[in-house]
Amino acid sequence: MLMIALTKGRLEKASLPLFEKNGYGVEKLKNKGRELVFQDTKKDIAYFLAKAPDCITYVEHGVADVGIVGKDTLLEENCNCYELLDLGIGKCQFIVAGLSDCDLWNMTGHIKIGTKYPRVARQYFNQRGMDVEIIKIEGSVEVGPLLGLCDGIVDIMETGTTLKENGLVVFDTVSEISARLIVNKASFILKKEEILTLLDDIKSKEA
Numbered sequence: 001m002l003m004i005a006l007t008k009g010r011l012e013k014a015s016l017p018l019f020e021k022n023g024y025g026v027e028k029l030k031n032k033g034r035e036l037v038f039q040d041t042k043k044d045i046a047y048f049l050a051k052a053p054d055c056i057t058y059v060e061h062g063v064a065d066v067g068i069v070g071k072d073t074l075l076e077e078n079c080n081c082y083e084l085l086d087l088g089i090g091k092c093q094f095i096v097a098g099l100s101d102c103d104l105w106n107m108t109g110h111i112k113i114g115t116k117y118p119r120v121a122r123q124y125f126n127q128r129g130m131d132v133e134i135i136k137i138e139g140s141v142e143v144g145p146l147l148g149l150c151d152g153i154v155d156i157m158e159t160g161t162t163l164k165e166n167g168l169v170v171f172d173t174v175s176e177i178s179a180r181l182i183v184n185k186a187s188f189i190l191k192k193e194e195i196l197t198l199l200d201d202i203k204s205k206e207a
């Protein structure tokens with residue numbers, strides 16, 4: 001039996017078609033209430049829903065054999081597991097943004113950056129040789145520069161609508177993001193065949 005941790009929310013919705021179109025029985029996941037653990041109706045697989053960093057924790061501890069998590073979370077958290085597949089879903093970018101009248105790169109003095117991803121932001125600004133203060137924000141990150149909490153943000157952009165509607169512009173792209181399939185290291189030895197079958201089933205057939 002394989003146990004799969006799915007990131008709740010956007011990635012959960014984007015992952016379901018990958019399973020569905022390849023003969024997996026995920027209808028209970030599609031029509032769920034508050035239930036969080038589901039048995040596949042066609043395969044010997046169980047799925048459960050968790051927040052992205054918790055998916056990593058469950059996979060690292062071997063409670064889940066496999067997880068589906070965004071590259072953003074993998075870059076932010078230390079993940080001691082195998083990243084085996086780019087699923088090509090949940091595509092977006094890490095960007096640096098701010099108000100259009102802010103010249104972030106030529107600012108002198110104390111620079112403040114708001115982000116949900118302090119590690120990614122710290123690494124980015126360190127690489128540019130910029131000493132900035134990182135302020136951790138849990139969501140609605142675009143509000144930070146608007147209200148003067150910070151000069152710039154490091155956040156996810158998908159369509160660009162949230163930035164645009166809040167009067168912010170992109171200063172730089174940090175990296176591309178998509179959902180990845182991660183695997184517990186011991187599971188990859190003990191359940192190799194099951195895992196390789198899953199990988200083969202759900203990897204993009206167009207490639």
Ligand SMILES: Nc1ncnc2c1ncn2[C@@H]1O[C@H](COP(=O)(O)OP(=O)(O)OP(=O)(O)O)[C@@H](O)[C@H]1O
Nearest residue numbers: 008009010011052070071072073090091092156158
């Ligand atoms: N527009 C987007 N905004 C945020 N994440 C996106 C977007 N598009 C794809 N993703 C991916 O989806 C994952 C989950 O995002 P989602 O918005 O569902 O939850 P979250 O905002 O990270 O957490 P929370 O449950 O606190 O809202 C992200 O980690 C990222 O990999």
Ligand SMILES: O=P(O)(O)OC[C@H]1O[C@H](OP(=O)(O)OP(=O)(O)O)[C@H](O)[C@@H]1O
Nearest residue numbers: 139140141155156157158159160161162
């Ligand atoms: O480029 P867009 O298509 O507008 O998407 C980007 C927005 O989506 C995410 O926020 P989310 O909706 O997850 O809400 P949050 O701010 O509470 O994390 C992200 O943090 C951006 O704010």
